Each structure stands twice: as structure tokens, then as C-alpha cells.
Amino acid sequence: MHGRGGQGAVVASEMLARAAVKDGMHASAFPFFGVERRGCPVTAFCRIDDKPIRIHAGIYEPDYVIVLDPGLMTLVDVFQGLKPDGKILINTTRTREELAIKGPNKVVTVDATGIALKRGLGSETAPIVNTAIIGAFVKMFPKISIDSLLESVREAAPVKKEENASAAKDAYEITKEV
Amino acid sequence: MPKFTIPKEEYVYKGHSACPGCGTPLALRYALKALGPKTVLNFPAGCGGVILGLWPGYAMKVPVVDNAFECTAAVSNGLRAGFEVKGVEDAYVVGWAGDGATVDIGLQALSAAVDRNSNIIYVMLDNEAYMNTGIQRSGCTPVGAWTTTTPVSNGKGYNLTPKKRIMDMMVANGIAYGATVNVAYPEDFVARMQKAKDIKGVKFIHALAPCTAGWRIDPSKSVEIGRLATQTGTFPLYEVDHGKYSLTKEIKKRKPVDEYLKLQGRFRHLQKEAIADIQRLVDEEYERLLYNVKVTNG
Amino acid sequence: MPILETYKDLPSTPVTFYSTESNKTGTWRTVRPTFNESKCTRCYICWKYCPDLSVEVANEGDFPKIDYDYCKGCGICANECPSEAIVMEKEAHK
């Protein structure tokens, strides 16, 4: 999960872990342990499994990549390590072609920024897109139910719990399964 | 009919290990006469720990805990917190630290305890140097004094750093109550402790206790010299009650500081000029005190 | 009072067991205060200033008594006595 400091990537990974656990799976979520400052690129991870998770190490070959800020794609190789059958979810209004994405990976896009602003989350310059984008993600990853996700969003969102849940639901509904 | 002028009860046992003529056991006696048996003391490294005697013996009739050099205020705060969570309300917690353990190594912990308005009595037993380790200079060593780390050779080398204005620092920090006391004035000592004990917050007691070895004085003279410290204005007795300064022992006519210095071996090397300098310093500090009394009561 | 012989006798927390009264500090003394009751005004200054708790007054009105088992011979009592009722003398055995 690639984002910028302040966008809530770490909280989003926590929300996914919470939701996975609610649905009977095992999960662990953690940030890339860096010196996080507002605006700088940050990475957060979530590992989900049917079996207990014992590994305490980073994820280098993800099955899914989530990009909270498309502007990062020129700064960070978000495809790094992504498995050939891995999928990428990007917060954007542009298409795969417009983004000039090559390679075998499935690309899903969602206008998380638009949804976040509609739900009053953050500002034009700093929209809080984390809850919207994980709403879209569970559409791609149906092992997590939207109900569990919404519950997790309400639990873990520090403020505007309902608005965040609505943003996740909005994104879930408009995202097409792939 | 002859009367006791201080309470009769004693909380110090005979057989303690203080040097003959030491001021510290007097300070312990007076303080506990005022505080009574539901008092816990805590001692950092220092003479205090030695005076209380060798294990398994112990010279006090109240509980004591030992602690490391710099943490008297923090340990006191912990004892208080312990009593609070256990519902004990009528116990007095006393941190009993030397001058070095207070103004040097223990200042950080003390200041923070004042910030927290921790309900403790902090007694700084001031003998004006690190006596237990062998008379090394502390932040409370007065100008002019010889110590083993301010050794004097050819009339030079004695301490030139003024004694830290710890009371003013503590007042600025926000103590509830402060007082200077002197073992040569037992009635005043007891009265100050009695006043301090039931005030909430940090009560900072600056107690002067002559050290026969460190001051290079005859044991029989320690009370007399202690008294001269106050009579010359070198160690004036005053209290600061919630920021208000007032003299607790008015000295109508202060004796010349030379009378105090000349009885002590630690000042023996001082020439006339140096004594005059010290007199000036004492006068200035005394004026400062009178000024503080004036402005905080105006 | 427990008997302390081996490490097994130590409690789980290091604490003291006895008062220091077994430590007869009178042996430290090289000079000895002698008390002259006829000069004493019972002001109790000697009692107040004794660091070693060796000047005792049983009750208000009584004359002070010196406890030579513990008196270290510092001489503060003699120095402070306003009526010269206490005088320091060389210890006979020294």
C-alpha cells in the first residue's frame, strides 16, 4: 500500500487486518518502519492468510498493490515485486492506457479522491483517501466482506467514523470486480 | 518549673555511626520530633546512610528506604504514590538528601517532582560539600572554602563558585513551602517542620548541618559555628510560604563574617582581601533576601 | 529477632533487624563530660544539642543524665552550657 505521510495508509492496512480477522482469517498489518513525515512517500503492508501468520518480515512479493496517490507512481516503482498474476488498485480517474501501464498485471482504478471529498474527508490538497480505497479493495478481494470492513473502519477511524464508512461503501459499490 | 522547648519524643536510636559533633543526627532528631512516627524517610548515597549504622542494625524508629544518588525526589514521589493507591493518608514522606545529591546530581528529579506538585517533604541536609566521599566540592560549597577538589596551594585554589541559590530556584519552580533551618536553632527547626508537614505539595527544607571533618572544626564547636552562620547572615533563616518570603530569625545586628570563618579550618588560608570579598558577597545575598521579603509582601 | 547465620536466614528483601543500641559508641570517647548538678539550671540545652542522644532527661523538671555507654565525647554540651555545669575531662583510661 503506497501513500504519502498523512493519507492514512498505515491505518488502512490496520483496517484491512481487522476486517480479515473478523471474517475468520489471520492477518498482520505494519508500516514500512521509516521516519514518517507528512507528505513523504510511505508504504504499509498487510498479510492475510487462512493459517496463523508467524512471519515477522516485510512483504517483497505482494499479491496486491494499492496506490493511494497516483503521483507516487513517477517516484516509486509500485510494481516492484508484484507477482505476474498480482493486481494493482490505483486511486485515479485515468485509465490504464492514460497511465501507460504495461505488463501483465490487472489494473483496477477508483476515484477515491472524489469519493473522499464528497464525504468531507480531508481537503482538495490533502484528501483522506484511505477508507475509500480499501472499500474498493475488498471488491477485488472478496474474502473480506464489506460488512466486516465497514465495521473495522468505524472502529479504527480516529474521527468522522460514519463519513469514512460511507466513503468505503461508495468505493465498494462503484468498483467493478475483476 | 523547667520546660522542654522541643518535643520530648526521640525517633533516633543511640549507637548511630555519626562522627562526634556531627550536625546531621541533630537535624534528624528535630525533624522527626515534628513529624512523628508515621514518617518514612528515604536516603540517597551519603553520610546519612552511614550514620544510620551497619546492617543488620539501624538507628531509626521510623521506616527508611535507601536509594541511589540522584533519585531522592523520584523515590519520594513513588512512596507517596504507593501510599495514595493503598489509601494511606496520614503518612509523611521525607526525602533526606545531601547538598550534592540535591543541587548537583539530583536537581532534575527534584525539579520534576515540584512540577508534579508531589506531596513530599524534601530536606536538603547541607554540609556544603560531598563529605561522605571525602570532602569534595559541591554546588553548595561556599566561596572561599577548601575542599579536596579545591585544594589550596600558596593561598590559591579554594572554591570560587558561589553557592547555588537553590531556594530561589525552588521558589521559581513552584514549591508550596520552603524554609531554611539550622541545627543551632532547634525550636525554629521544629517549628518550620511542623508548619511544613501538612501543607500539600513539595516542602523544601534547606537545613544547615556543620560537618566537623569537612569544615575542619572542633567537634564541640559545631553548634556554635552553625549559630554564627546565621548570626553573620551567611545562612539566614527564612521561610517562603507559597511564594512569600519572610525572615524567621531576625538578626538585629549581623556579626562580621570573619567571626564565622576564623573558627573553621576550611577557611584558614583566606587573606584579608578575600574575607572582605566574602563579606561583600554575604551582604549582597542578604540584601537580596530582604528585597525578596519586601517585594513578595508588598 | 531472627538468628542470622547463613544466606538462608536473609529475607527476600534486604532489611535491617536490630536497633543500633548494641553499638556502644561510648568506646569512641577520649574526653568525658562531667556534670555538676549544683550549677545546672535545667535549661536542657545540653539535651537538645546532644547528637548522640546521650544526655537524657526522664521528665520535665528532672536533672539531665549523661549516658556514658553512648556519649562520644564531642563536647557540644559543655561548649553550649550557659552555666558551666558540664566540663570536659580527659578519659581516665586513655
Place this chain on the structure above:
Amino acid sequence: MIEVMTSNYAAAHGARLAKVEVIAAYPITPQSSISEKLAEMSVKGELHGQYILVESEHSAMSLLIGASYVGARTFTATSSQGLALMHEMLYWATGARRPIVMIVASRAMAPPWNIWGDQMDVIGERDTGWMQFFCENNQETLDTIIMSYKIAEDRSVMLPAMVVEDGFILSHTFEAVDLPNQDDVDDFLPKFNPELKIDFNDPRRFGGLVMPDWWSEFRYRIAQDMEGAKKKIVEVDKEFGKKFGRTYGGLVEFYNCDDADVVLALAGSAVGTAKDVSDKMRERGKKVGVVKIKALRPLPAEELRKLNDMVPVVGVFDRSFNFGHGGGIFSEMRNGIYTPDGGPLIKNYVGGMGGRDFTPKHMEWVFEDLLRIKKEGKVDRMIEWIPLRDGTGRWY
């Protein structure tokens, strides 16, 4: 109740459930969110005692020692420089026999600055007389805190306990944690009731000045009680298992060791990774096992000695390094395993320091290296740093 939380939060919940009475703490990364969570619990009235903000770790430990003398159950949290600043008072807590429990989010020691996971801080304090328990995951952090009070406060032990979670790797990772309910914890963990505490009717001096004629006896008493703690630790672990359905092997856990050709001994969050890799390698017919060092102090020497008859090659993974010698756990392992008759071949792998990730691939490389040593019958290099940029080991 299952909740997803970081190990730091699990630690705070552990303290809450243990009904600690006095907490004093000072912020330091990566421990700070423990202090913050406790502050929040305190404001919400969920704590049973006082939470005191102090100006340093030294004062935190000092304050707890004072409170403990009155008979209060005490807790603090720290990391790295903060633990080092406490150093003096760690000895004090031991000598004064105060059963304080502290969580340490282990972190590198500066300079240069590095705030990430590294066990140099806790390894450096292993000789202060604290029991040291390492945790593999967030659940274990919570459970170990509760167990630690039961062990530490036992009248036969009366020694402080340090619970170690790897900084960031656990402290900032969200995992599912089963929060026990308060009644069950109350049932499991009796109130702190020390044999001696401050008593105005029986005034004592806590401490005192001990001369050479008794000093050794004082030390020996602690040494004996630390030794005796081993039994208590195993007992409490079993009892905890009965009550809550989770155990941690007591002092040490042998995983996949019975028929192993080689084993790797380690402590902390990397244990889980090693277990995972061991299982996967066994699927491929490679008999590798894992020795989880749960307690480094007291050192479970008797248990470790069993390795003599179990395997010919032992690897030791250290997330820190003692300059001038080797990894701390390595030294301890050799100390524990070897008898006058010798012991297995042994090699030290040093890595995962200062936040550098130690991945399953690194772990696999280590196991393969141990299998190679077994085959060759000799250790060519006693201490190996993995990975280093000069090509030693592998860098992922």
C-alpha cells in the same frame, strides 16, 4: 475477545489487566504508544492506579521502586537510550528485590541515530538481575506481562522482570490478540502481597549498609532465587495454559527439534519466521529445528544442554552484537550448552539489526548454511553477519 492491535497496545492492555497500581513512564520511540495508550486508559478510568509522567527513565524506575516498597504493583515501558539511562536503577530494583515489570520495545543504541528494532539495548542489561522474557508475537506480549507479575511477585522469586518485544517489528505491527477477561486474570493473578513492605509498626531500613562479611550471602540469596525462578516460570506457563489455552514453552521451546539435523536458536519476533521456514524446509525433506529462547534470564542451561544429545549443529541468531566478542545470545547459548565433555558445533549469525529486515529467505540461507556445516563437520567461520553489503550472506 479478539481484537486487532499492535504489540504496544497489547502491552498496555496487559498492564491494565494486571491491575497495576503505579505506572511511571517517559516517552521514547518505539515505546511511546504504550505510554499514550496507558494515559488514555487512565483518563477513561480503566486503570486501577496512578499514572505518573516523569522527566526521565531514571526517575521512572526510581519512582516505581519507591511505590513498590509500599506494596504497590508497578509498571513501566522503555526502549534503547531510555533503558540505558535506567541502568543504575535496574540493579537497584534487583538488589532491593522489587518485582517491577517493564516492557522494553527493543531498539538500537545510538550513535548514529537509529530508532528501529535491535536487541542491543536489552542484551546489554542481561546482567542486571532482571528476568528477561522475549516475545514472538503480540499475543505473547500481553500474556507474558500477566505471567511476569505472577512469577516476579512470588515470594520465592521477588525479582523484577523485563518483557521484550522487538521494536517496530512487533511494537508497530497489528495482529489479532485475544484479550482475556478481567475476572479470569484476577483469578489467575493474585494481589501483590510481599512478605516485607513499609510498616510503621515494624520500622525497618530497606537496604542498609552491608559489610564484606555478609555481602556474598546477599548476592547468593539473589542467585538462588533467580535459579529457583526457573521452576516458577515453567509452573506459571503451564497454569496460564490451563486457564487461557496458550503456553509458551516455559523457559525454552524446542520446535521441530526431535529428529533435527540442525537447529537455530533465537529470541523474539524472528522465532515465528524461523518456525515457518523450518516447516517449509521439512516439507522438502530438510530436517531443521528451532530453539525459541523465551527466557534469557534466568538462562535455561539445563534445557539447552539437552541439545547435546539432540543435534550435532546449533546455529544462534542474534539481533545485536557485543563488540569485541559476538552476539549476546550466542555467548549465552555456548555458556548454557557446553559441558566439560564438549557440545555441538555452533555458529553465530548476526543480523536484523537497526531495523534491517530479516526475511524468510535469510532464514533459509542460515538453515542451509547449518546443513552445510553438518555435512562438512566443521565450522569455518564462527560469527557471520547476515546480510552485509560486501556480499556476505544475502541481501533482500
